[in-house]
């Protein structure tokens with residue numbers, strides 16, 4: 001467990017200087033005290049317990065038992081046949097798992113179907129911007145979330161990044177498809193399987209000598225960690241769309257938030273930690289996400305793998321969008337400090353093009369500026385920006401051309 005009591009002792013003992021020193025020495029461990037009130041959550045109330053000390057007891061105990069009983073490979077094989085939300089579960093699953101899934105697949109009582117329909121519509125209309133922001137704001141940001149970077153690097157998936165990226169992208173794809181949470185959709189299945197996978201990681205990673213030697217918590221993926229990653233997704237995406245001045249009607253923005261609130265619930269995040277509005281989300285993100293961003297050796301390696309996607313996906317569409325463009329895009333979206341942490345070099349031409357040209361490009365796309373009236377650099381690079389949007393959407397949101405089943409891991413990354 002992360003050590004809130006030690007931090008409390010330091011603070012109540014007046015040793016604020018010592019806390020500062022601790023944060024400076026190990027920035028990856030720095031995090032603020034949890035003061036966010038559950039009154040701003042979708043539950044509207046709650047005990048207000050610090051989520052750094054809360055995991056997912058029910059799923060964790062179940063999956064630990066499945067792993068100890070040695071039935072996970074068989075369970076994974078059977079669950080591969082469960083693909084649609086409304087589908088009956090395959091026969092032959094252990095009774096305790098079946099009971100859990102039947103409960104876990106129920107949507108929360110506060111689900112608003114009209115908002116979910118609107119969210120799908122928004123995803124269709126804004127898919128191009130969502131591809132870039134999921135990929136280069138959320139995806140690259142995950143490499144400077146220390147706990148996530150370490151968990152990903154030392155878990156089984158860290159050994160095969162291509163497979164991991166494809167599986168993770170499935171969630172971003174499923175949430176935006178028509179019927180995402182409906183009977184023919186796949187989002188509920190994806191969330192419940194991910195919840196089980198996370199429970200597997202919580203059982204397995206503490207057995208990894210690599211992970212335990214660098215981790216600052218005794219069990220990974222707490223509810224706080226989950227919310228941090230959640231903010232790297234919808235909150236960060238929306239903050240970028242707003243920054244780029246993409247016109248987004250309030251109904252669209254609320255619907256997009258709602259689809260991610262439902263996702264959080266289905267992933268096992270407790271309702272008392274899920275923000276009930278964008279302003280609550282932004283204030284929670286400021287408290288839990290912004291202060292913990294930091295470089296780690298694992299995150300730097302993961303970022304390098306992501307930026308080399310062009311080689312990970314041989315002959316893929318990214319061959320037109322080269323590493324300098326991806327590096328400059330990352331710098332533009334996440335800023336100089338994070339780009340520096342990730343050892344992303346400067347690409348003077350592309351850095352300038354993004355800095356000067358991206359916002360006018362968005363305005364042209366939105367019909368708010370005529371191409372002829374835009375700066376010359378924008379006119380010259382319009383095609384490239386357009387291609388970046390297209391390729392990112394294709395990569396991040398088009399789904400794989402083969403069936404993907406998210407599995408409960410049975411081991412860690414051996415390296």
Ligand code: HEM
Pocket residue numbers: 147148149151152155156157158163164165167168169171194197198201220221222225226227229230267406407409
């Ligand atoms: C697995 C999404 C939070 C670490 C997955 C998968 C998805 C996913 C879709 C399945 C892909 C796969 O099996 O490779 C999410 C979402 C989150 C979240 C949407 C929050 C809203 C976290 C956090 C951590 C984490 C906070 C760690 C601190 C992992 C790991 C795996 C995984 C290690 C398993 C990789 C393996 O197969 O070994 N997650 N995740 N996730 N996630 Fe998460």
